[in-house]
Amino acid sequence: xxxxxxxxxxxxxxxxxxxxxxxxxxxxxxxxxxxxxxxxxxxxxxxxxxxxxxxxxxxxxxxxxxxxxxxxxxxxxxxxxxxxxxxxxxxxxxxxxxxxxxxxxxxxx
Amino acid sequence: xxxxxxxxxxxxxxxxxxxxxxxxxxxxxxxxxxxxxxxxxxxxxxxxxxxxxxxxxxxxxxxxxxxxxxxxxxxxxxxxxxxxxxxxxxxxxxxxxxxxxxxxxxxxxxxxxxx
Numbered sequence: 001x002x003x004x005x006x007x008x009x010x011x012x013x014x015x016x017x018x019x020x021x022x023x024x025x026x027x028x029x030x031x032x033x034x035x036x037x038x039x040x041x042x043x044x045x046x047x048x049x050x051x052x053x054x055x056x057x058x059x060x061x062x063x064x065x066x067x068x069x070x071x072x073x074x075x076x077x078x079x080x081x082x083x084x085x086x087x088x089x090x091x092x093x094x095x096x097x098x099x100x101x102x103x104x105x106x107x108x109x
Numbered sequence: 110x111x112x113x114x115x116x117x118x119x120x121x122x123x124x125x126x127x128x129x130x131x132x133x134x135x136x137x138x139x140x141x142x143x144x145x146x147x148x149x150x151x152x153x154x155x156x157x158x159x160x161x162x163x164x165x166x167x168x169x170x171x172x173x174x175x176x177x178x179x180x181x182x183x184x185x186x187x188x189x190x191x192x193x194x195x196x197x198x199x200x201x202x203x204x205x206x207x208x209x210x211x212x213x214x215x216x217x218x219x220x221x222x223x224x
Contacts, residue, residue, distance in 0.1 A: 002152075030210065041113075041202060041215035042153070049210060087152065089213075096143060096168075097213060099153045 001026065003090050005100035012078050012107050020073040020103045022088030029092035031071040033062055036102075037084040045073070075105070083107045112136050113205050115216035122193055122223055130188045130219045132203030138183035139205035143213065144176075147200045159186045193223040 003024045010018050022031060030049050034042035046055055048064035048071055055062060059076040075082055085104045089097035112135040122128050132142055140161050145153040157178050158166045165178035177189040186205075190197055200220055204213040 032212065034215075039200075039218075039220075041217045044111075044212055044214055047210050047212055089153075091211075096155050096158055098155070101152045 002098050003028075003031075003088055003100040005086075005088060005103050007103060008101070009104040010106070012105070014080055014107055014109055015077050018075040018078060018105060020075075020086050020088075020105070022071045022073070022090075022100055024069050024090060027068045028071075028090045029068075030090065031062075031064055032089040032091065032097060033071075033073050034087045034089065034099075035082075035084045036087065042087060078105075078107050080107050080109065111207060111212075111214040113203065113214050113216040115203055115219050117219060118217060119220045120222070122221070124194055124223055125192055127189055127191045128193055128221060130190075130201055130203075130221075132186045132188070132205070132216050134184045134205040134207070134214075137205070137207045139186075139207055140183060141206045141211070142180060142186040143204045143206070144178060144186075144188050145202045145204065147202060147218075149200075153202065156188075190221065193221070195223045197221065198223045 003022050006021045032047045033045040036042040051066045051068045053064045062073045064071045085102045087099045089099045091097040114133045116131045142159040144156045156171045159178045159180040161180045167173045180186040202218040204215045
């Protein structure tokens with residue numbers, strides 16, 4: 001079952017914050033976050049496994065709610081390099097990931 | 110670490126011919142690799158899961174006789190598009206799973222154009 005991402009697109013000015021959500025009607029085993037720039041491979045950002053988990057590095061962080069049905073990716077003080085399409089992927093262990101439809105993030109100077 | 114390469118990056122072929130795409134994990138061994146197809150401005154659609162030393166598992170609707178997958182070693186998986194048609198034109202991306210939580214690391218993708 002494909003997770004639902006929102007919003008579909010976001011336009012920000014450099015320095016502003018953004019939140020991208022990834023939701024499912026069923027509890028998820030794990031959530032993987034990726035960023036993809038046009039014509040390039042998706043880059044792995046982080047993985048969340050536990051309900052209530054929060055993790056992050058630099059100014060990009062993510063959370064996984066207690067019911068494990070929603071994850072949010074937080075981008076604070078956005079930089080131009082953050083532009084791209086963000087995908088959440090949900091899966092279980094070594095099994096396949098099912099990706100959301102993506103959120104296109106545009107950062108303007 | 111966790112670098113995945115793909116070759117070629119771009120290929121143009123004539124309708125009816127076959128094309129082979131290679132996916133290599135450069136600095137780690139991957140028992141599981143995945144092949145995706147991505148249309149412009151769309152999400153990644155899983156085509157098949159490739160396991161070293163065994164047959165690939167194809168997603169529903171993906172023709173296994175058209176998209177041949179071979180995972181001959183722990184660092185190499187290949188996708189062969191046989192008897193290519195213009196509708197097979199797309200961006201094909203592979204990934205390799207590694208780490209305790211099987212994070213997937215993606216190759217740079219192959220842009221296939223069938224004329």
